Amino acid sequence: MSSVRKFQVTFDCAEPERLARFWCEVLGYDPAPPPRGFASWDAFDRTLPPEQRGGAFACVDPSGEGPRLYFQRVPEGKVVKNRVHLCVRVGTGLVGEERLAALRAECARLEALGARCQRVLLADEHNESCIVMQDIEGNEFCLD
Template structure:
């Protein structure tokens, strides 16, 4: 039986580069080098047929540990809650007020990048506190 060695997370969106650059800032990811033969992503994009220009973008963990994120343009807008979302782990090992303070600090940083705060879910005796947010196109994610 084959084993999976890598995972890529794909986002449907209207503006792939904008959303990718947001997630680069959130996660400390980088834009990968352009394909061989292109000096930049802009040059590569201009070489595509007009209908394909701006249709995709990606970012990756500079250390190669986290999954690659791929963003593809789709014609329809977001309509319902995501079935899958990212948890950005900023409160690992923290509890109570210390955890909430870490979540709030990261929330403020991400709001400055264009994210939107949705709801703080307080610890309930089973789960620790987390903060539900939306990225620049409304995709849900959690600060955990």
């Protein structure tokens, strides 16, 4: 058997620190420690050429269980639907109206942070309700 490996999720984006701090709020993550040998991300950035400053940021699950999230600046903007997206599990174990109420409450919290609600998918005979959202740079994610 192969061993389970840790992984990180990488976001291409325009403003790495801003997007990272948004996802810290969504998930309860913390900004990652700066690179080894630096007291802060600002101190690290000052060692880079001006065009590379602010080009990356990361956040981590304080419990150590979830993946590290890494945000890197890229020159091009987002133009198509994500092929991979995060599902934020806020309704786990809930069904019906109780689940929908929890999803709507989290949707309202995230909209206050700058996220946008795309559509509410109501429960049917096969699936429970979920809400399709976009983060502050337009990346799709779900409240599930």
